[in-house]
Amino acid sequence: MSIREATRDDFAHIWPIFQEIAAAAETYGYPRDVTQEQALHLWIDAPRKTYVFEENEQVLGTYYIRTNQLGPGDHVCNCGYMVSSAARGRGIATAMCEHSQEIARALGYKAMQFNFVASSNEGAVRLWNKLGFSTVGRLPKAFHHPSKGYVDALVMYKWLDK
Amino acid sequence: MSIREATRDDFAHIWPIFQEIAAAAETYGYPRDVTQEQALHLWIDAPRKTYVFEENEQVLGTYYIRTNQLGPGDHVCNCGYMVSSAARGRGIATAMCEHSQEIARALGYKAMQFNFVASSNEGAVRLWNKLGFSTVGRLPKAFHHPSKGYVDALVMYKWLDK
Numbered sequence: 001m002s003i004r005e006a007t008r009d010d011f012a013h014i015w016p017i018f019q020e021i022a023a024a025a026e027t028y029g030y031p032r033d034v035t036q037e038q039a040l041h042l043w044i045d046a047p048r049k050t051y052v053f054e055e056n057e058q059v060l061g062t063y064y065i066r067t068n069q070l071g072p073g074d075h076v077c078n079c080g081y082m083v084s085s086a087a088r089g090r091g092i093a094t095a096m097c098e099h100s101q102e103i104a105r106a107l108g109y110k111a112m113q114f115n116f117v118a119s120s121n122e123g124a125v126r127l128w129n130k131l132g133f134s135t136v137g138r139l140p141k142a143f144h145h146p147s148k149g150y151v152d153a154l155v156m157y158k159w160l161d162k
Numbered sequence: 163m164s165i166r167e168a169t170r171d172d173f174a175h176i177w178p179i180f181q182e183i184a185a186a187a188e189t190y191g192y193p194r195d196v197t198q199e200q201a202l203h204l205w206i207d208a209p210r211k212t213y214v215f216e217e218n219e220q221v222l223g224t225y226y227i228r229t230n231q232l233g234p235g236d237h238v239c240n241c242g243y244m245v246s247s248a249a250r251g252r253g254i255a256t257a258m259c260e261h262s263q264e265i266a267r268a269l270g271y272k273a274m275q276f277n278f279v280a281s282s283n284e285g286a287v288r289l290w291n292k293l294g295f296s297t298v299g300r301l302p303k304a305f306h307h308p309s310k311g312y313v314d315a316l317v318m319y320k321w322l323d324k
Contacts, residue, residue, distance in 0.1 A: 022233065029231030069191030069278050071184065072306045073315065113301065115277070116231050137299020137317045139275065144234045153235065155299045155317060 003099045006050040006062065011040055013059035014052065017084045018043060025146050027124065028080070029116045048077075048107070051099065053092050060087040063096045065103055068113050077109040093124075097131050105160055114156040118143040125154065133158045165261045168212040168224065173202055175221035176214065179246045180205060187308050189286070190242070191278045210239075210269070213261065215254050222249040225258045227265055230275050239271040255286075259293050267322055276318040280305040287316065295320045 006014070018039045022030040030042065043064055044050050053061035061083040068078040079100045083092045104112055114133065117124060120143070125135070137155030145151050168176065180201045184192040192204065206212050209226035216222065223245040230240040241262045245254045266274055276295065279286060282305070287297070299317030307313050 025234050029233055029235040031233045031236075034233075069304075069315075071191055071193045071196075072187050072280070072308075073191040073278060073304055074193075075306060076301070076304050111302075111304065113304070116235060118234070136301055139238070139298055139317070139319055140273075140321060142231075142235055142238050142273065142275070142319075144237060146234075153231075155301070157301055157304075159302060 001053065001055040001095075003051050003053050003096065006044065006052045008040075008044060010050075010052050010059060010062075011036075011044055014043060014062050014082075015039060017059070017062065017082050020085060021082050027118055027121050029143075043080075049103065051096070051103075053083075053096055055087075060084045061092040061096055063100055065100055065107070067109075068115070075108075075110040076113050077104050077107070077111070078113050078115060079104075093127060094131065097127070101131075101158075101160060110161045111157060111159045114154075116143070117154040117156055118145060119152040119154055120145050120148050125156075128156050131158075163215065163217040163257075165213050165215050165258065168206065168214045170202075170206060172212075172214050172221060172224075173198075173206055176205060176224050176244075177201060179221070179224065179244050182247060183244050189280055189283050191305075205242075211265065213258070213265075215245075215258055217249075222246045223254040223258055225262055227262055227269070229271075230277070237270075237272040238275050239266050239269070239273070240275050240277060241266075242276075255289060256293065259289070263293075263320075263322060272323045273319060273321045276316075278305070279316040279318055280307060281314040281316050282307050282310050287318075290318050293320075 022034040047064035047066040050064045052059045063081040068076045133156040136157040139153040141150035142153040184196040209228040212226045225243040230238045295318040298319040301315040303312035304315040
């Protein structure tokens, strides 16, 4: 397995993962019916860098890193992670999150923020907690879950600087 | 006085206000040395709508409204407000914030969120509190203030639906 920087050509392998997660609408603030063009912009072009997690030349996961706010906020990055449904429960999100923290430090960021974690996504919240992130905000009914209705979204944060 | 939707032609009058506020770097997550082109994108093109506050055909303030997160988050909007330094303390921010809440309701939004309020900007925090916003998040040292150093940034939120 390896985690390497993605090229635009990798998008063909990222798109099925992205589309499935957007359509489920349980974890990300992306449109359910997102187009390939929108996804390419959101995941590859707009972020500062994008990575893929590969095993036997198969893309099983991907993440992006971007500056969360410009100017006085540009020392804080934001990341998003996606794992193929067939490859979940194998520690790929953990590996990518740890990798992203190393990349963040190398790029000079002092903190990492997740802006919009559905509180119903308990596995993710538990994982980010384990990896050192704290819940620093709770947005009441900000996430419209397809089966649970309006649930709170969390803001999670980790200071990276030693 | 009036508040009306801005056109791209209004940008010439918005730009001096924007540039002064970005250069001060005390309140917004924008680059200090922002270019006109970036500002036009951030304030006019990227948001859903932009408004100006006018008095005697002079632009004294401006605000934008945008969808804060897509898909499961698209019922929550985000706004940003700027008032010309010569016109502060006259209730223009209050008038624009109240106007923006009416516009938000008319556009179908159920809540309004401010993502990045410098905790050092005590006047703004007091004003948003007075207008019904609660502090729902505190981002430790997320705002690098030019004279105060790293200060917390606040996430503020108001449910608009009756």
